[in-house]
Amino acid sequence: MHISAKVDYAVRTLVEIAAAETSPVKAEHLAGAQGIPHKFLEAVLGDLRRAGLVHSRRGPDGGYWLAKPADEIAVADVIRAVEGPLASVRGERPEEVEYDGAAAPLRDVWIAVRVNLRAVLESVTIAAIASAELPGFVAELTADPQAWHRR
Amino acid sequence: MHISAKVDYAVRTLVEIAAAETSPVKAEHLAGAQGIPHKFLEAVLGDLRRAGLVHSRRGPDGGYWLAKPADEIAVADVIRAVEGPLASVRGERPEEVEYDGAAAPLRDVWIAVRVNLRAVLESVTIAAIASAELPGFVAELTADPQAWHRR
DNA sequence: TCGATTTCATACTCGAGTGGTAGGAATTTT
């Protein structure tokens, strides 16, 4: 239940690329704009490239650009690109774990957790973040003051 | 977005205690019933005790029992007991992270993720798992075949 | 073709976290 620096950096980087008026965008510029160590960012951009989310070119006037429209890249895609599956239980996928005896229904709980995770992460796109127009139901979720309270 | 062995073990252990007809329950029995290394389980039970979820007694006829009714212990409580906060971003709580520029709305996304995580984890109790009667909306979430598919 | 710029690949470090194991001390019952 932890969002790593890599995921955080990756999403912010894609938003920055989407919001940039010039193209391609250099890693150095992205690192500066979002306060990310630039060599570390290069590794993240490598993951994004291998996952097919960005393209790149070397040399002067080189840099990175989105491989598809920003409204077709969900936050869930970014997480899968740099970290793997959205949710896992002891290293396995939720639907693969098996429980004996009284704990059997626990698998359904993990499945439900993943469903609710996906509901947010699959629906929020890079374009939505860049334009500050999150989907309606996400805005509703954050509207409740309880959402900001630290139980 | 990973559920550790410790959390998995802790929930299953509490369910097993709740479902046991004798009380108190010995660690050795719990380890056997759920297939958990028994010395490792002792450490988990120590966390649960320090968090006030179980009580214990030593000696022959010693063991562990729930510190409160099973329907007052949510899965979220168990996670907090053995792992800390439900959701964190780069080590900080979601409401504490700050973003500059285009990525500013990203904080709301993480908040929404936590809201949806809580929706499941705060509502499912140890009693519900032990009796295989999950809350209605959780059952609905898992009813969709898509929920079991591995995107 | 030269040189500057930038991405790309590889390897490394350092600390923290995960999933255990081992040995023995403290407590409780018989």
Added chain:
DNA sequence: AAAATTCCTACCACTCGAGTATGAAATCGA
């Protein structure tokens, strides 16, 4: 007193997270 059980401290092997360093490969302008 003896047996059973929890409890405490320490340790270990491995992986992961976050970041750094070095240099090779590609691309452009001149």
